[in-house]
Amino acid sequence: MPPRLGAVWPASSSLTHWGAFTATVESGDLASVTPLEGDADPSAALGNLPGSVRHVSRVTTPAVRRGWLDDGPAPSTRRGADPFVAVSWDELTDLLATELRRVIDTHGNEAIYGGSYGWASAGRFHHAQSQVHRFLNCLGGYTFSRHSYSLGATGVIMPRVVGTHDDLFKRSTQWDVIVEHTDLIVCFGGVALKNTGVNHGGTTAHPARNALNRFRDRGGRIVSFSPLRDDVDGPCEWFAPVPGTDVAIMLALAHVLATESLADREFLATHCTGYDRFERYLLGRDDGVPKSPQWAAPICGLAAEDLTALARRMADGRTIVTVSWSLQRTRYGEQTPWMGVTLAAMLGQIGLPGGGFGHGYGSMNEPGLPPLRCTLPRLPQGLNPVTSFIPVAAVSDMLLRPGEPFDYNGLRLTYPDIRLVYWAGGNPFHHHQNIPRLRRALSRPDTVVVHDPYWTPMSKHADIVVPSTTFAERDDFSGSRNDPVLMAMPKLVEPHASSRDDYDTFAALSRRLGVGDAFTEGRTSWQWLGHLYETWAQTLDFDVPTFDEFWQAGGTRLPVEDGLTLFADFRADPVRHRLGTRSGLIEIFCADIDAFGYEDCAGHPRWFEPTEWLGGPRARRYPLHLLANQPASRLHSQLDGGAASQKSKVSGREPIRVNPADARTRGLGDGDVVRVFNDRGACLAGVVLDDRVRPQVVQLSTGAWFDPADPADVDSLCLHGNPNVLTDDIGTSSLAHGCSGAHALVEIEKYTGTPPAVRAHRPPEMVSTSRTRSAPPPARPAPAP
Numbered sequence: 001m002p003p004r005l006g007a008v009w010p011a012s013s014s015l016t017h018w019g020a021f022t023a024t025v026e027s028g029d030l031a032s033v034t035p036l037e038g039d040a041d042p043s044a045a046l047g048n049l050p051g052s053v054r055h056v057s058r059v060t061t062p063a064v065r066r067g068w069l070d071d072g073p074a075p076s077t078r079r080g081a082d083p084f085v086a087v088s089w090d091e092l093t094d095l096l097a098t099e100l101r102r103v104i105d106t107h108g109n110e111a112i113y114g115g116s117y118g119w120a121s122a123g124r125f126h127h128a129q130s131q132v133h134r135f136l137n138c139l140g141g142y143t144f145s146r147h148s149y150s151l152g153a154t155g156v157i158m159p160r161v162v163g164t165h166d167d168l169f170k171r172s173t174q175w176d177v178i179v180e181h182t183d184l185i186v187c188f189g190g191v192a193l194k195n196t197g198v199n200h201g202g203t204t205a206h207p208a209r210n211a212l213n214r215f216r217d218r219g220g221r222i223v224s225f226s227p228l229r230d231d232v233d234g235p236c237e238w239f240a241p242v243p244g245t246d247v248a249i250m251l252a253l254a255h256v257l258a259t260e261s262l263a264d265r266e267f268l269a270t271h272c273t274g275y276d277r278f279e280r281y282l283l284g285r286d287d288g289v290p291k292s293p294q295w296a297a298p299i300c301g302l303a304a305e306d307l308t309a310l311a312r313r314m315a316d317g318r319t320i321v322t323v324s325w326s327l328q329r330t331r332y333g334e335q336t337p338w339m340g341v342t343l344a345a346m347l348g349q350i351g352l353p354g355g356g357f358g359h360g361y362g363s364m365n366e367p368g369l370p371p372l373r374c375t376l377p378r379l380p381q382g383l384n385p386v387t388s389f390i391p392v393a394a395v396s397d398m399l400l401r402p403g404e405p406f407d408y409n410g411l412r413l414t415y416p417d418i419r420l421v422y423w424a425g426g427n428p429f430h431h432h433q434n435i436p437r438l439r440r441a442l443s444r445p446d447t448v449v450v451h452d453p454y455w456t457p458m459s460k461h462a463d464i465v466v467p468s469t470t471f472a473e474r475d476d477f478s479g480s481r482n483d484p485v486l487m488a489m490p491k492l493v494e495p496h497a498s499s500r501d502d503y504d505t506f507a508a509l510s511r512r513l514g515v516g517d518a519f520t521e522g523r524t525s526w527q528w529l530g531h532l533y534e535t536w537a538q539t540l541d542f543d544v545p546t547f548d549e550f551w552q553a554g555g556t557r558l559p560v561e562d563g564l565t566l567f568a569d570f571r572a573d574p575v576r577h578r579l580g581t582r583s584g585l586i587e588i589f590c591a592d593i594d595a596f597g598y599e600d601c602a603g604h605p606r607w608f609e610p611t612e613w614l615g616g617p618r619a620r621r622y623p624l625h626l627l628a629n630q631p632a633s634r635l636h637s638q639l640d641g642g643a644a645s646q647k648s649k650v651s652g653r654e655p656i657r658v659n660p661a662d663a664r665t666r667g668l669g670d671g672d673v674v675r676v677f678n679d680r681g682a683c684l685a686g687v688v689l690d691d692r693v694r695p696q697v698v699q700l701s702t703g704a705w706f707d708p709a710d711p712a713d714v715d716s717l718c719l720h721g722n723p724n725v726l727t728d729d730i731g732t733s734s735l736a737h738g739c740s741g742a743h744a745l746v747e748i749e750k751y752t753g754t755p756p757a758v759r760a761h762r763p764p765e766m767v768s769t770s771r772t773r774s775a776p777p778p779a780r781p782a783p784a785p
């Protein structure tokens with residue numbers, strides 16, 4: 001391979017989902033990292049990188065759960081509790097190939113769950129999901145998953161309402177347009193700058209903070225609805241509603257627009273369909289309940305006059321209504337973006353510069369950034385002949401209810417009977433709800449395979465653990481659709497212990513299974529990089545450097561499309577630029593959804609009383625509303641052992657922010673360890689008093705590695721503070737079955753006594769066994785459910 005000249009980007013620079021950096025290397029590890037020059041607002045999570053390659057939590061050898069090795073593939077409640085046996089790479093390849101063959105021959109490819117959801121690392125070639133999907137497709141396919149934990153509800157509802165999901169983000173109204181044209185940003189869920197650090201695939205700049213400052217300098221105002229004051233950094237008008245009541249607030253604002261002749265009836269007639277049906281509901285024509293500010297006030301805990309005054313202000317200037325992604329990660333999550341669009345449509349400013357609707361400003365770096373004029377190089381994943389799939393957040397339901405029917409987006413589907421779960425690049429113990437239930441679900445299949453660089457709780461619950469390299473230990477390149485740089489990611493350090501690239505593991509497995517040529521096409525990973533780049537370059541209508549030139553420079557700039565306003569074309573000409581909905585218009589009433597007849601999602605946006613909220617009966621038992629939001633100090637569970645994440649911990653646990661008034665009534669002080677609990681589970685956390693948190697609300701971010709006090713007990717207390725022991729494993733609705741993990745009702749109490757030490761980042765016990773073999777014994781029949 002040619003030497004790196006570092007002509008444009010320094011030779012030791014690389015890219016993570018949370019930003020670009022230059023590293024120094026010492027003793028085979030990243031020693032220090034410096035944000036890339038020109039990044040105005042680098043992510044704090046870069047601080048987790050030093051020491052991450054040789055961290056104690058790395059998987060150092062291929063490993064097999066002793067019970068699986070001794071007893072053969074079978075359902076087991078010992079997952080997460082058994083010790084592991086180190087095996088050689090050849091033994092691992094033999095064991096895994098034999099087991100894949102057995103499952104496919106006996107149960108068919110449908111019995112493999114290969115959805116393998118997760119963020120893995122930046123990198124177009126070594127992207128773990130692309131690798132595992134390509135590999136499983138070479139073997140005849142797998143049961144797959146649809147959508148994401150990020151946007152489970154939006155991904156189903158918005159194509160039906162505005163005809164697109166991707167364009168809402170990729171072609172969102174740009175920050176520069178908002179800075180120049182917008183008078184008022186009304187944001188539901190704030191514009192949390194902690195989240196804009198991140199972009200899937202990487203980002204070289206973070207302009208959101210600067211944009212908000214320029215917006216304010218021009219006289220722009222921000223109204224934030226959020227239980228947390230710091231969801232907007234700097235001046236704003238803060239309303240702290242009861243969590244989960246945003247739809248009621250939006251309905252109240254809409255009611256004022258409708259009854260005070262402030263709604264743009266022309267826009268509603270020319271660009272929307274079904275406003276009349278919705279208005280009957282809004283005005284209470286059929287149920288006798290007008291959704292007025294007076295109606296909403298006791299639900300959301302805000303003053304009716306304030307909502308009325310705000311609605312008038314919104315109609316009085318250029319207003320953008322923004323909805324954070326968190327608001328659709330709750331039960332009935334479809335309603336919030338749908339109602340947000342409806343409110344913006346009533347204001348009649350959709351498609352006007354700086355007006356209309358936005359989804360995810362402050363959720364990810366991408367919204368507000370100019371999109372590339374081209375696609376990115378991509379590893380072909382082949383075709384999956386298996387048609388069986390689940391909405392991604394139905395994973396426990398699938399494993400626990402094989403053969404049972406379920407609803408999804410107008411379809412009646414059946415859960416497949418999964419025998420082998422294959423995970424590479426994700427951490428279900430981070431992302432999935434109700435961990436005790438997840439652990440029961442993971443005891444059902446015959447075999448669980450996990451590729452990960454680290455001993456995450458998911459690795460510890462696997463039967464076969466495959467040590468992967470991290471991005472720093474291999475050559476790759478990456479970029480994202482709203483960032484102007486395709487960046488080289490050169491190998492910075494040698495692979496740790498006997499870890500191996502996922503590609504090389506799959507190459508060895510596919511050779512052993514007779515599909516080596518199909519998987520590798522005869523290329524090494526370095527040859528693949530050049531191949532992906534050069535085939536991509538041929539599809540472009542502009543010139544890019546050759547691959548060698550690109551690699552030597554360390555990256556290349558790509559052209560972007562500047563000055564976008566979301567749906568500007570559609571506004572200008574709704575016939576020529578019809579939306580991708582059935583009517584071609586914004587569907588405020590959607591006849592298709594109406595016809596599904598779901599009890600939990602109707603034909604137009606409406607208020608559904610949440611299950612986990614302060615206004616319901618459950619709050620009498622669990623009187624605090626927990627926000628399980630994204631962590632400021634890391635990406636999800638990644639590098640939780642790193643310095644930035646560790647610095648945020650309180651008494652060794654994940655911090656839980658508590659309003660001083662709620663702490664007082666419970667006798668809690670800063671730094672106390674508390675037990676956070678409800679009827680689903682419990683965890684420990686470290687108290688931080690903060691009056692920026694609304695009373696009756698507590699905030700415990702996701703991402704602390706699950707650490708059961710007793711690994712053999714599925715209902716065990718988590719010592720470290722993973723909020724997913726508390727969240728409900730229930731889909732947003734029958735329409736999308738999206739993740740609803742953002743909210744849970746809890747109670748907290750002081751933990752008396754000395755709390756047990758956190759062991760989350762320690763590897764599991766490793767033992768030797770006399771019974772290692774190159775092929776597992778035959779599978780035992782599954783016990784009756």
Ligand SMILES: Nc1nc2c(c(=O)[nH]1)N[C@H]1C(S)=C(S)[C@@H](COP(=O)(O)OP(=O)(O)OC[C@H]3O[C@@H](n4cnc5c(=O)[nH]c(N)nc54)[C@H](O)[C@@H]3O)O[C@H]1N2
Nearest residue numbers: 118119120121149150425426427431451628636637638741
């Ligand atoms: N309660 C609650 N739960 C939530 C959320 C919430 O708001 N509240 N948010 C949800 C959201 S939006 C998301 S996106 C999910 C995120 O959930 P995940 O994406 O599953 O979380 P990550 O921690 O990013 O997991 C990525 C894993 O990939 C591993 N990895 C990194 N590089 C490689 C590689 O090259 N190869 C392999 N094999 N592995 C690699 C990392 O070590 C890590 O274990 O969580 C969801 N869960």
Ligand SMILES: Nc1nc2c(c(=O)[nH]1)N[C@H]1C(S)=C(S)[C@@H](COP(=O)(O)OP(=O)(O)OC[C@H]3O[C@@H](n4cnc5c(=O)[nH]c(N)nc54)[C@H](O)[C@@H]3O)O[C@H]1N2
Nearest residue numbers: 150189195198225226243244324325326363629630635636
């Ligand atoms: N630092 C960091 N950034 C990240 C990530 C990360 O792990 N770390 N993850 C990335 C990923 S994968 C995703 S999908 C996005 C997710 O982006 P989001 O889902 O938008 O992020 P959250 O932090 O969960 O929620 C944003 C804010 O919404 C507020 N909120 C919660 N519930 C309510 C409510 O009922 N009403 C109102 N009005 N406000 C509410 C909370 O105060 C919270 O801080 O973040 C991305 N950015």
Ligand SMILES: [Mo]
Nearest residue numbers: 148149150151
């Ligand atoms: Mo996400």
